Amino acid sequence: MPIRPVTRPSALAAATARSLARLGAFRAALILALASGALGAALAGVDLGRPRRLTDNTLLASQTLLLHAAAWLLAYQLTRDDRRLGLALLSAPLGPTGHLAGRFLGLCLTLAGLLLVLLAMDGVLLILLGGAPVWPVLAQLGLAALSAALAAALALLLMQVLPPAGGLLLAVLAWAAGHGLDEALVLAREQGGPVLIVAVEAAYRLLPNFSFFDVGVAAAGGASPWRWLFPLPYAPGYAALLILLAGRLARRRPFPER
């Protein structure tokens, strides 16, 4: 990527999104998205005449994995480029935090494009299949995209303090652990003492909690509206926090690593 001074994070975001869309990783993600749609269409034959469950769950699982894998790979690519060229430190007049924020926004724009493709494909497929309502599947997919964006922000943060590969691995583990926080809290309340309950409760509420993004298609009808709405401000707010922190850490990196 050529080093050109940019004055606004939005311009950097647009440039980043364009460059990411040309990457092989993004093209591979698009191909996999279409493949998951084909898999859903194949499973639709299994679900015909029955409650539409296998198609919904397979589509959601494969596309959740796809969105997160794409987010992590794109974050890894951004960090490697920045490290190789020292872009975060040569980012005047933006500064490292503005630079990272712009890059992250560009990553989110790229993910949004991928999400739109998935939503359109799933919507058409599920409407043609008929049966159960389509909106819970599309809404859960939207939440999965928010989760992927937050996971990418976490990866960008961890890759500021660790080598890119190590930071990425730790980010994946943190995402997996984040999904188990609700179970940890249930277990602590059932079997733990007061100190453990307070500690796990604090972790549940303060650490990046990816279980907030799982509503479940079958449970959609019984889930409270707040369960759907809370992730909408939570993901961007927490991602902004992580990017701010990443920007602070980026200032302290030595110039540049080769």
Add this chain to the structure above:
Amino acid sequence: MVRRSAPWLAAAFLALAALLAPPPQPASGTPAATDPLWLRAASGPFRPLAADRLWLRAARRGEGTGTPAGPALLRRLRAVMALDPAFRPALRYAATYYATVAGDLSAAHALCDEALRFRPGAAYPYVLKAVLELGYAPAPDRAAIRRWLDRARTNGARAPWLEHLRHRLAEQAP
């Protein structure tokens, strides 16, 4: 100014998120030795698909074998309910199987209780418990049935036949 206020904004955001975060599904009852909570934690966002796979394996083992259902099958079905407590067809078939074919009503109730453990606001498991108790218990516990039907109604079940059943049980109460 943004740089100076960023830590305060971050702290305010975290405080707000901590206050407004939706709670996890509250659990009730004593967890068994092989608690499917670990399975839930391990499967993360892929719980419904894991529930599908376990259900398909359990259904293949259960049907047409001619052998009584063993503890392994019940553990697998409990895991299905823990992974996806809204998986209504699995709950209906499995609980009915235990109440009828296997002749083990307590296992049928255990499956409904597992679903309620992770979705205490659901109505269907309470309805199923009441129907199975009324239909297959040698001496149905009518007080428990009335309690379950009341909980089902509180949780949103409004079918006319349920209302009729509630009223009949209330009339017959001592």
